[in-house]
Each structure stands twice: as structure tokens, then as C-alpha cells.
Amino acid sequence: MPAVDKFFDERSPASEVKAKIITKHFDTWSNIVLSKAISLGQKIAYMDLYCGPGRYDDGTESTPLLVLRKAIAKPLLAKHLVTIFNDDDARAVAKLEANVKGLPGITALANEPAILNRKVGQDTADYFLKNPTVPCFTFIDPFGYAGLTLDLIKGVTKNWGCDCIFFFNYRRINAALSTPIFSERMAALFGRDRTARLQEEMQGINASKKHTPYEREEIILDALIAALKELNKGKTYVRPFRFKVGKRTTHMLVFVTKHPLGYRIMNEIMAKEGFIDAKGIPHYTHYDDPPPKTQFFYPEFDELKRMLLDDYAGETKTMEQIYEEHSLGKNYIPNNYKDALNELEAEGKIEAEPPADDRPKRHGKPTFGDNTKVTFPPRRK
Numbered sequence: 175m176p177a178v179d180k181f182f183d184e185r186s187p188a189s190e191v192k193a194k195i196i197t198k199h200f201d202t203w204s205n206i207v208l209s210k211a212i213s214l215g216q217k218i219a220y221m222d223l224y225c226g227p228g229r230y231d232d233g234t235e236s237t238p239l240l241v242l243r244k245a246i247a248k249p250l251l252a253k254h255l256v257t258i259f260n261d262d263d264a265r266a267v268a269k270l271e272a273n274v275k276g277l278p279g280i281t282a283l284a285n286e287p288a289i290l291n292r293k294v295g296q297d298t299a300d301y302f303l304k305n306p307t308v309p310c311f312t313f314i315d316p317f318g319y320a321g322l323t324l325d326l327i328k329g330v331t332k333n334w335g336c337d338c339i340f341f342f343n344y345r346r347i348n349a350a351l352s353t354p355i356f357s358e359r360m361a362a363l364f365g366r367d368r369t370a371r372l373q374e375e376m377q378g379i380n381a382s383k384k385h386t387p388y389e390r391e392e393i394i395l396d397a398l399i400a401a402l403k404e405l406n407k408g409k410t411y412v413r414p415f416r417f418k419v420g421k422r423t424t425h426m427l428v429f430v431t432k433h434p435l436g437y438r439i440m441n442e443i444m445a446k447e448g449f450i451d452a453k454g455i456p457h458y459t460h461y462d463d464p465p466p467k468t469q470f471f472y473p474e475f476d477e478l479k480r481m482l483l484d485d486y487a488g489e490t491k492t493m494e495q496i497y498e499e500h501s502l503g504k505n506y507i508p509n510n511y512k513d514a515l516n517e518l519e520a521e522g523k524i525e526a527e528p529p530a531d532d533r534p535k536r537h538g539k540p541t542f543g544d545n546t547k548v549t550f551p552p553r554r555k
Contacts (some may be wrong), residue, residue, distance in 0.1 A: 185234040188417050191447050191460045192427060195415065196339065197240045198443045199429075200311055203436070204244075204251055207309040207335040217254045217285070218335070219310040220245075223294050224317070225259040227269035237313065238270060239277060242287065246279040253284045256308070260290040267291040294321035302329025309335025319343050319350070323362040327430055328405045337436050342414070342426040348394060351376045364401050372397050391423055402430055411437035411502060415444045416459040434502055445507045454509055478506055478514045483523060487553035494544035512542035525549045 185193075200220060211218045220241055228238040235243075238259050245255045259274075261267050271289050274280060280287075292298075294316070303325060312330040316322050322340060331338045347363070350356035351372055361369040372394065379390055399412045413429040429440045445456035449464050453472040485500065497511045516539065518524045526533075527547040530540040 185230045185232065185236070187462070188460055189236070191417075192341075193237050193240055195427060195440075195443055195447050196237045196313055197244060198447075199337070199339070199440055200241050201244050202439050202443075203311050203337060204248075204255070206435070206439075208251060208254060211309050211335065212254060216308045217256050219256040219258065219308050220313075221258040221260075221310055221330070222313045222315070223260050223298070223321075224315045224341075225261045225266070225270060225289075226263075226315075227266045228259075228273040229269070239273060242274065242277055242280065242283070246277070246282050249282070252282045255283065256285045257283075257287040258290065259287060260292055260294070262291065262293040264291050294326070296323070296325070299323055299325035299329050302326065303332070307333050307336065309333070310337075312336070312338045314338065314340035316341060316343075319347055319359065319363065324365060324401060324405065325362070327402065331410070331430055331432060332406060337429070337431045337433075337440075339427055339429045339440075342398065342428050344391065344394070344416075344426055345422075345424050348390065351394065364397055365404075368397055368401055387422060395426075398428070402428070405430075406432050413437060413440050413444060414458065415448060416457075418459055419462045434498070437502060438498070441501065442507050454507075454513060456505060456507060456510075458505060474505065475510070475514065478504075478510060479518055482511075482514060482518065483550060484553070486548075486550040488550060490547055490549045492544065493542055493546050493548065496548065497544075515546075515548055516540060516542050523551070 204218060204220075207218055222238055222241075225238050226236055229235050242257065245251050245257070259270060261270070267289060274287055274289065294314075298321070307330070310330065310333075314322060314326065314330075319342075322342075327338055327340065330336060347360070350360055351369075354373070357369060357373065360372070363369075364372060375393060376390070379393075395414060399414070402412045403410050409432050411431050411434065415427045415429075416423050417425050417427075427444075429437075429444070431437050431440070444458050448459045449457040449461055450467075451457065451472070452467040453475045455472065455474045482496070482500070486496065491499075493512060493515060496515075497508050501507075501511070515524065515526070516530070519526050519530055525548070526542070527549070533540045533543070533546070535541065
């Protein structure tokens with residue numbers, strides 16, 4: 175597998191961002207679910223189904239070793255965490271075994287990491303669909319897209335406390351949707367009916383040449399999110415993160431959870447690891463060549479202000495309530511809401527308690543605390 179071998183020569187900036195996103199969420203997720211799991215007499219787990227060797231040839235550690243380091247550093251977590259690493263490349267597995275054994279403090283883990291050499295297929299998905307699991311954070315990072323299916327994602331997220339993040343190879347999947355020979359694999363990822371509609375739409379796009387690559391990307395991503403939201407009886411939240419080379423998206427990380435708190439945590443992690451413009455709006459994108467931060471217009475920020483006035487017309491809510499209710503599925507973080515509410519107050523379009531003059535200031539601007547109450551005017555008739 176020469177392409178895979180080359181991939182592990184050295185860590186790229188994009189791979190570094192990916193590793194940060196995974197390890198930051200694992201750190202926060204484990205802090206949240208561990209106490210409840212212990213009270214229920216359960217352990218918690220981290221599972222990586224395409225783990226690789228754990229270290230690049232330049233010596234930089236990848237996610238398996240980074241996650242294990244997080245666990246080793248916390249005695250309570252080290253006692254109750256189960257880790258499962260799998261790869262269908264026997265050479266990668268052998269290297270990971272050696273790298274794990276050489277990790278300082280590895281004996282502090284009460285449960286020795288399970289390192290497997292198996293192919294991920296429908297039988298893997300069937301196992302997780304049929305069997306209960308402990309709370310688990312699962313990372314699915316196939317080199318292409320074989321093995322990545324809706325059944326697998328549903329299986330690893332069906333129980334309480336279970337989150338999943340997977341690598342979505344947009345460039346290859348975009349090409350596969352225009353080639354009928356890959357219909358079965360695409361159906362396993364998007365669903366059969368949705369795949370048929372996508373393929374028909376892709377053929378229409380190719381024929382008309384009216385759609386830009388960006389529009390094509392949005393159509394595919396919308397279809398993926400719609401398919402994922404149907405899992406677990408519709409109680410699923412999805413947060414994608416793009417990686418761009420030039421103007422083209424090459425791949426994405428896609429996070430799936432059943433809990434709003436899990437979504438909000440990952441939403442903020444991904445926001446901080448991607449590009450943020452001068453107005454503080456996150457793009458949820460890693461650019462190999464970032465665009466300039468300054469611009470004259472900020473339509474996303476203006477749209478947030480408009481939505482708040484429309485969605486909360488005639489209501490009184492705290493800043494925290496507004497964020498928790500309104501942010502799900504949107505590309506905004508708490509600071510964006512605070513900035514928008516500050517501007518709306520300054521423009522006389524809302525009332526806040528305490529008012530701006532009575533709130534502390536930071537960098538010359540009034541702060542907007544989580545418990546600050548906001549009263550929105552009634553909707554105009």
C-alpha cells in the first residue's frame with residue numbers, strides 16, 4: 175500500500191488539525207461521561223477502526239498515542255478507560271504495538287489497549303447494531319471510503335454517551351457519485367433512494383455545467399447530513415469540518431452525536447481549529463492558504479442578528495438559553511451571539527438586563543454574560 179506508506183512519512187498541517195480536534199473532544203467527552211459511567215458500573219471506551227501505526231516516520235505522534243497520553247495523565251480515566259485500535263494493514267498494527275509498548279506510563283492503564291488486525295465490513299456494522307456498548311468515542315478514518323456506512327455510524331452511536339467522528343473523503347466520493355459502478359458503496363453511505371437522486375443530480379450538473387464546484391459540494395454535504403440525521407430516530411446532530419487545498423475541498427471530518435451538549439462542545443472545538451474571520455465568525459474550514467481576514471461586509475453576522483430578532487420576537491431569554499436553543503446546526507459560537515446581542519442593544523433593537531452601562535467592559539466594549547436577560551420586541555405585523 176504505497177499511498178498509505180507515503181501518508182505516514184510526516185504529519186501535514188491538516189493532519190495536525192485533525193489530531194487536535196480528536197484529542198480535544200476525547201478529553202472533554204471523557205470528563206463528562208466518566209462519572210455517570212462509574213455510577214452505572216460501566217467503563218468508557220475510545221475506539222479507532224483505522225488506527226495506522228501511531229507515529230509518523232518523522233517521529234510525530236498520531237491520534238492513538240495522543241489519546242493514550244491523555245488517559246495516562248488522568249488516574250481515574252486510566253482506571254476506567256478501554257481502548258480499541260484496529261487496522262487492516264498488518265504492518266501498521268505491528269508498528270502501533272511497538273509504539274504503544276514504548277509509550278511512557280503505559281502500564282498506568284488498568285486495561286491494556288486492544289490492538290486488532292481486521293477488515294472493517296458489514297459484519298462490523300452488524301455487531302455494533304446488535305450489541306450494547308459502553309459509552310464510546312469512535313474515530314473512523316478509512317484511507318478511502320470502503321467500510322464507512324450508515325449502519326456502522328448508527329451502530330457506534332446508538333447507546334448513551336456514544337459519539338463518532340469520521341473522515342469523509344469528499345474528493346473521491348464526489349467522483350464516485352458520477353460513476354454507476356460505485357452505486358452500492360454510495361448507497362451504503364447515503365441510503366439507496368438518496369444515492370439514486372444524488373447520481374441523477376450529479377449527471378444533470380455535469381450536463382448543464384451551470385453548477386459551480388461549491389454548489390456541487392453543498393448538494394453532497396446536505397445529502398450526507400440528511401442521511402445522518404435520520405439515524406437514531408432522528409435524534410442526531412451533525413457538525414462537518416472542511417479541509418481545502420486552494421479553492422477545492424479535499425476531505426472533511428464529520429462529527430455525529432445524539433446529545434446537544436456533545437454537539438456544542440465539538441462545535442466550539444472545530445470553530446477554534448479552523449479559520450475565523452475578523453468579525454469572529456468561524457468557517458469550520460482548514461485552508462492550506464487562508465483567505466485574508468479583513469473584509470467590508472459580514473453577511474453571516476448580519477444574518478445572525480436578523481434571525482435572533484425574528485426567532486425570539488416578543489420573548490425574554492438569557493444569553494445562555496438563546497445560545498443553547500439557537501446554535502444547534504448553525505455555524506456560530508457563543509462569542510458570535512454575545513457580539514450580535516451587544517450590537518442589537520446598541521442599535522436600540524433589544525433591551526438587556528442588566529443594561530450595557532451596568533455591565534463590565536472589556537476592550538472598551540460591554541461584556542454580555544451568560545445570565546444577562548434579553549427582551550426582544552414583538553414581531554411587526
